Amino acid sequence: MKLAVTLALVATTLTVSLPASAQFQKPEDAVKYRQSALSLMGTHFSRLGAMANGRVPFDAKVAQDNAALVETLSKLPWAGFTADSEKLRSKAKPEIWMDQAKFKQASETMMADVAKLNVAAKTGNLDQIKAAFGNAAGSCKACHDAFRE
Numbered sequence: 001m002k003l004a005v006t007l008a009l010v011a012t013t014l015t016v017s018l019p020a021s022a023q024f025q026k027p028e029d030a031v032k033y034r035q036s037a038l039s040l041m042g043t044h045f046s047r048l049g050a051m052a053n054g055r056v057p058f059d060a061k062v063a064q065d066n067a068a069l070v071e072t073l074s075k076l077p078w079a080g081f082t083a084d085s086e087k088l089r090s091k092a093k094p095e096i097w098m099d100q101a102k103f104k105q106a107s108e109t110m111m112a113d114v115a116k117l118n119v120a121a122k123t124g125n126l127d128q129i130k131a132a133f134g135n136a137a138g139s140c141k142a143c144h145d146a147f148r149e
Helices: 002-017 027-052 060-073 098-125 126-147
Strands: none
Touching: 002 060, 002 126, 027 060, 060 098, 060 126
């Protein structure tokens, strides 16, 4: 049931995310949007990490479901990094707006690594998931180190 609700949320979010930047009536809305997308992505990524690190039993179906969601969610937050949200209080460093090319590259690297994680999850092979999870976690960390307080 939780998966169905999450999938419904993702579908709804995708429906409005394409023109999302035009939909933010206030800069605060953009910040809430990106924080929500990143939070939800982190929740599902953590579930994969718990399996990859042996903290919970491995379940191939759960891994596949979570990896698919993480890949979908990885595409969403970037619309919320609007120029008018730069000065608002958040964990986003000014470097996001000062070096947008580097930030874009970091987001693209993360999305590519998460896509590879999803491919690995589809195999049902824990060793492949562990390797792909490590790469995805590394790209997340690199972005956090450079662009998040």
